Amino acid sequence: xxxxxxxxxxxxxxxxxxxxxxxxxxxxxxxxxxxxxxxxxxxxxxxxxxxxxxxxxxxxxxxxxxxxxxxxxxxxxxxxxxxxxxxxxxxxxxxxxxxxxxxxxxxxxxxxxxxxxxxxxxxxxxxxxxxxxxxxxxxxxxxxxxxxxxxxxxxxxxxxxxxxxxxxxxxxxxxxxxxxxxxxxxxxxxxxxxxxxxxxxxxxxxxxxxxxxxxxxxxxxxxxxxxxxxxxxxxxxxxxxxxxxxxxxxxxxxxxxxxxxxxxxxxxxxxxxx
Amino acid sequence: xxxxxxxxxxxxxxxxxxxxxxxxxxxxxxxxxxxxxxxxxxxxxxxxxxxxxxxxxxxxxxxxxxxxxxxxxxxxxxxxxxxxxxxxxxxxxxxxxxxxxxxxxxxxxxxxxxxxxxxxxxxxxxxxxxxxxxx
Numbered sequence: 422x423x424x425x426x427x428x429x430x431x432x433x434x435x436x437x438x439x440x441x442x443x444x445x446x447x448x449x450x451x452x453x454x455x456x457x458x459x460x461x462x463x464x465x466x467x468x469x470x471x472x473x474x475x476x477x478x479x480x481x482x483x484x485x486x487x488x489x490x491x492x493x494x495x496x497x498x499x500x501x502x503x504x505x506x507x508x509x510x511x512x513x514x515x516x517x518x519x520x521x522x523x524x525x526x527x528x529x530x531x532x533x534x535x536x537x538x539x540x541x542x543x544x545x546x547x548x549x550x551x552x553x554x555x556x557x558x559x560x561x562x563x564x565x566x567x568x569x570x571x572x573x574x575x576x577x578x579x580x581x582x583x584x585x586x587x588x589x590x591x592x593x594x595x596x597x598x599x600x601x602x603x604x605x606x607x608x609x610x611x612x613x614x615x616x617x618x619x620x621x622x623x624x625x626x627x628x629x630x631x632x633x634x635x636x637x638x639x640x641x642x643x644x645x646x647x648x649x650x651x652x653x654x655x656x657x658x659x660x661x662x663x664x665x666x667x668x669x670x671x672x673x674x675x676x677x678x679x680x681x682x683x684x685x686x687x688x689x690x691x692x693x694x695x
Numbered sequence: 696x697x698x699x700x701x702x703x704x705x706x707x708x709x710x711x712x713x714x715x716x717x718x719x720x721x722x723x724x725x726x727x728x729x730x731x732x733x734x735x736x737x738x739x740x741x742x743x744x745x746x747x748x749x750x751x752x753x754x755x756x757x758x759x760x761x762x763x764x765x766x767x768x769x770x771x772x773x774x775x776x777x778x779x780x781x782x783x784x785x786x787x788x789x790x791x792x793x794x795x796x797x798x799x800x801x802x803x804x805x806x807x808x809x810x811x812x813x814x815x816x817x818x819x820x821x822x823x824x825x826x827x828x829x830x
Contacts, residue, residue, distance in 0.1 A: 468772055470772060470773055470776060473773060473776055473777070475776060475777035475778065477778060480816060480817060481817045482816075482817050482818040482819065482820075483777055483778065483779060483818075483819045483820070484819075484820040485769065485773065485774075485777045485779075485819070485820060485821050485822070486820075486821065486822050486823070487820065487822050487823030488820065532724075538746075540745075540746070566772070568745045568746050568770055568772070569745070570745070672775065674771075675743055675744050675745050675771035676744050676745070677744065677745045677746060678742065678744040678745070679746065680742070680744075680747070680749060680767075681725065681746065681747060681767060684725040684767075684798060684799075684800055684802075684805065685724045685725055686724055686725065686799040686800060687724050688724070689721040689723060689724040690721055690724075
């Protein structure tokens with residue numbers, strides 16, 4: 422065997438060993454009795470506060486923000502956007518030219534117009550990934566602890582499910598299906614009372630949101646696409662979010678009771694697109 | 696962990712903007728974030744609600760009457776992430792020392808909670824006091 426051939430064989434063998442080792446390291450995919458991936462459980466998706474690094478001292482003192490020094494090196498980082506897919510998607514949707522002035526107007530006046538600031542339901546996809554998933558062969562149930570309050574979505578895994586009320590709604594009517602090991606949830610029949618994200622991102626009742634949840638070991642990658650051809654220039658592909666399995670059970674979500682806006686002395690705001 | 700998703704809403708000007716969840720009015724729209732004031736009193740009530748929790752503190756006045764101050768604070772999810780509970784903020788009925796941003800609307804009994812120091816010395820820093828040395 423020539424040196425070149427030996428090197429090539431060694432490289433191939435090394436890659437194979439490395440691949441096998443990687444596969445061995447990866448947590449096994451839990452599955453339901455029907456063979457589908459088990460997505461049930463509590464999932465930490467960062468919740469918009471993944472930047473928070475609280476510190477606790479020996480005497481029980483706690484520093485929540487503005488702490489010095491910053492979080493100690495090696496501290497576990499909470500869930501955040503999936504790094505492998507960091508380049509996918511955008512923070513905000515793109516509107517047709519004739520609707521851009523309306524978005525800008527709502528953006529400037531969001532302190533007075535944003536429904537979430539008044540404890541209204543956030544809608545989809547603004548609510549983000551679920552905090553807990555309950556699963557059976559017939560349906561999924563998504564539970565949310567949102568700043569606007571507790572929310573749930575029932576996602577039948579079959580078409581034609583009769584619902585108690587077919588009115589347009591804040592979180593729409595969802596239907597799920599499996600594409601291989603990915604759960605695909607398509608939701609429609611929304612009202613137009615929510616925003617897609619901050620900054621005046623309104624939508625119409627033509628909105629359709631497709632979510633894709635793919636479990637890999639102890640994580641789920643959540644992807645979403647919002648389509649509203651009446652006002653959006655193109656389907657809005659959101660930046661993927663990573664959901665990390667948690668052993669900490671959900672607490673009862675706190676109610677949303679707005680008490681701040683009457684104190685405002687100007688229209689200032691800051692945006693945090695989800 | 697949760698969607699302050701919704702995030703969520705904490706108008707904390709001292710914080711980097713989070714990547715998710717929250718739209719929101721600015722903290723400086725309600726409070727003068729260049730100043731702080733201090734009072735000592737007893738926590739009489741905690742509103743464990745979103746978008747912001749509120750801590751009520753009864754302060755004895757020189758004439759013997761009680762004046763109740765109201766302090767806006769963090770959303771419940773941020774409290775929980777820091778390991779704080781409603782019961783912990785309610786405390787044991789002993790006096791606490793509060794540092795807060797004053798309200799811009801002229802209400803002297805309204806503030807934004809920066810520090811809550813308990814009688815046993817335990818200190819909770821919710822945000823940095825303007826100009827203060829860091830602990």
